[in-house]
Amino acid sequence: MAQASWFDIIREALKRNEVKLITYVPDRVFTPLIKALHADSYFTTFTTTREEEAVGILSGAWMGGLRGAMLMQTSGFATIPNALASLALPSQIPLLMFVSERGTLGEFNLGQAMVCRTMRPVLDALAIEHHTITRIDELHFIVDRSIKQAVAIQQPICFILSPLLTGGKVFEA
Amino acid sequence: MSANTTAHNAKVMNRFALTKRLVAQLKRDEAVIGGIGNTNFDLWEAGQRPQNFYMLGSMGLAIPIALGVAIAQPKRHVVALEGDGSLLMQMGCLATVAMLAQPNLTMVVWDNAIYQITGSQPTATAANADLVAIARGAGIRNANWAADEADFDALVGAALKSGPSLIAVRIDSQPAAGTTDRDPVKIRENFMRGLGVRA
Numbered sequence: 001m002a003q004a005s006w007f008d009i010i011r012e013a014l015k016r017n018e019v020k021l022i023t024y025v026p027d028r029v030f031t032p033l034i035k036a037l038h039a040d041s042y043f044t045t046f047t048t049t050r051e052e053e054a055v056g057i058l059s060g061a062w063m064g065g066l067r068g069a070m071l072m073q074t075s076g077f078a079t080i081p082n083a084l085a086s087l088a089l090p091s092q093i094p095l096l097m098f099v100s101e102r103g104t105l106g107e108f109n110l111g112q113a114m115v116c117r118t119m120r121p122v123l124d125a126l127a128i129e130h131h132t133i134t135r136i137d138e139l140h141f142i143v144d145r146s147i148k149q150a151v152a153i154q155q156p157i158c159f160i161l162s163p164l165l166t167g168g169k170v171f172e173a
Numbered sequence: 174m175s176a177n178t179t180a181h182n183a184k185v186m187n188r189f190a191l192t193k194r195l196v197a198q199l200k201r202d203e204a205v206i207g208g209i210g211n212t213n214f215d216l217w218e219a220g221q222r223p224q225n226f227y228m229l230g231s232m233g234l235a236i237p238i239a240l241g242v243a244i245a246q247p248k249r250h251v252v253a254l255e256g257d258g259s260l261l262m263q264m265g266c267l268a269t270v271a272m273l274a275q276p277n278l279t280m281v282v283w284d285n286a287i288y289q290i291t292g293s294q295p296t297a298t299a300a301n302a303d304l305v306a307i308a309r310g311a312g313i314r315n316a317n318w319a320a321d322e323a324d325f326d327a328l329v330g331a332a333l334k335s336g337p338s339l340i341a342v343r344i345d346s347q348p349a350a351g352t353t354d355r356d357p358v359k360i361r362e363n364f365m366r367g368l369g370v371r372a
Contacts, residue, residue, distance in 0.1 A: 021244060044244065046273060048237075049265025056234030056266075060206070060241025063226065063361060064249075065370040068241075086230020087238075090357035 006136055006165050007033035010098070013143040014069060015042055017151075019096060021061050021068030023047070023054040025076050027100040029166045034071065051076040055083035059093045067151070069096035074103050077158075078115045081122050088156050089126060095156035096147060101132070105163040108171035119160070128156050134164035178320040180284070180303050183343045188283045189215045189350040191325055191342060192254070195281065196220060198329050201250065204242050204368060208235035208255040210290040211349035212283060216254060218351030223367025227353045227360050233263030236280055240270055243278045246368060250277045250333050257284040257298045264307060270337050271312030279332040280308075280339040285346050293346065308339040317341070 004012075010033060014022075022037050022045040024030065037045045048054040054070040061068045077099050088095040102109075103116025123130045129149075131142050143159060150157040163169075192215045199205070204224045207213030212235070213227040226242075228235055239253035260267075260282050270278060286299035298304060308316035315332070316339040319325035325342060332338035353360075365371040 021241075046269070048269055050263070052231075052234065053237045053263060053266050053269060056231065056237025057241040057244070057269075059234075060238035060243075061245040062241070063238075063365050063370065064204075064242040064245025064368055065365075066241075066245035083231045083234060087228070087234060090230070091361040092358055093361070 003136070005032070006139055006161070007036050009136070009139045010143060011036050011040065013140055013147065016144060017067070017147040019067045019069050019147065020044060021058065021066050022071065023057055023068065024071035025051055025054070025073070027071065027073045028169055029100045030071050051080045052083045055080055055088060055095060058095055059087055059091065062093050067096075069098060071098045071100070073100050074116045074119055075112060077119050078122075081126070084126055084128065084156065089128075092154040093156070094150035094154050096150060097156065097158040099158060099160045100166065101160050101162050102169065105168060106171060123158055128158055130158040130160055132160040132162050134162040136165060139165065178318040178324070180298070180305070180318060180341070180343065182320075183318040184321040185343045185345050186319070186322060186325070187347055188212070188344045189218065189347070191322070191344070192216055192219045194322065194326055195252070195329055196222070198326065198333065202367075203333065204239070204246070204249055204251045206235045206239040206242070206251070206253045208253070208259050210256065212254045212256050212259075214349030214352050217353040218349065223363055225367070226364040229353070229355055229357055229360070233259045235259065236263070236266045236270065239278060239280070240266070240273070240275060242368070243275050244273075247277055249368070250279065250336075252279045252281060254281050254283070257282060257286065257304060258288045258296045260304060261297055261302065264311070267308050267311035267313055267339070275337050276335055278337045279329070280337070282339065282341045283344045284341055285344045287346060289346060289348070304341045305339070308341075313337055313339050315339070318343070
């Protein structure tokens with residue numbers, strides 16, 4: 001039997017934890033995950049114009065009793081620290097964040113490489129737990145357990161999906 | 174009539190007075206999200222309801238938060254109260270609301286053409302930006318200026334029946350009538366109880 005793909009594993013972990021609302025700002029590497037979520041009627045999946053907007057939508061949905069997750073790129077994460085520091089964290093909202101990691105392991109855009117340097121320091125400064133996922137055999141365990149933990153302790157969690165897991169975006173010279 | 178009301182001929186009204194008029198129309202445990210600053214201060218002072226959420230930071234996110242509540246609880250109507258400066262900061266959310274055609278969502282925008290709480294610097298609505306035109310351009314077909322208090326009441330009454338709707342209101346520069354207690358966890362917990370999510 002063929003091994004499940006990384007995006008199928010994430011989809012199943014979201015389902016298992018009743019995470020039904022998915023917002024995203026598009027990303028090439030996340031495209032198969034986005035397609036899989038759109039194709040599955042279990043999920044309500046749509047784009048937001050900015051990542052900050054998604055923090056608001058998911059915070060409102062959580063307070064209304066609906067679990068959600070946001071998908072974004074490294075550069076998108078760099079736009080949300082204020083919303084994290086002034087909404088999700090002080091209100092103790094278990095915001096679930098999936099970041100497609102750009103800026104490393106073969107990056108070709110200097111801007112992406114530079115903004116990537118800000119991501120983990122920002123997460124650490126805000127004391128937000130984050131996992132960089134590189135191995136498919138660890139993916140379900142990390143995502144499933146961490147969603148349960150985020151909900152239980154009412155704290156945001158960030159999953160950084162490494163190019164080692166997803167293949168990343170390849171520079172074609 | 175609202176169709177003939179523009180930013181130029183709409184009556185300049187008072188945010189606290191209209192917030193009270195709005196809350197008085199809420200008979201079905203509608204949720205209300207009060208945007209940052211004077212908007213949520215006046216909501217607080219208009220009478221604390223368990224279905225009110227008072228946003229203490231995250232400028233511009235009142236409408237996205239309200240949208241999230243509306244998606245989570247489709248049988249409950251949700252009202253977002255937002256200021257002109259805040260909406261100008263996060264205009265893209267109007268396109269998202271229109272894209273989803275969220276039927277149980279009403280957006281009220283208080284437009285005093287100033288960033289009142291930071292020292293009354295002019296916003297872009299003091300020049301040429303028109304929030305109703307912006308909303309219509311984003312795809313919110315039911316977007317109107319409130320001509321006067323009676324028209325505001327009528328627009329709110331209609332908005333609570335179907336949506337999404339945006340009601341823009343020209344307001345004066347009176348400060349808020351009070352100040353919200355700044356306890357984010359308590360506000361969030363009370364709100365979740367008010368929505369029936371927590372026992």
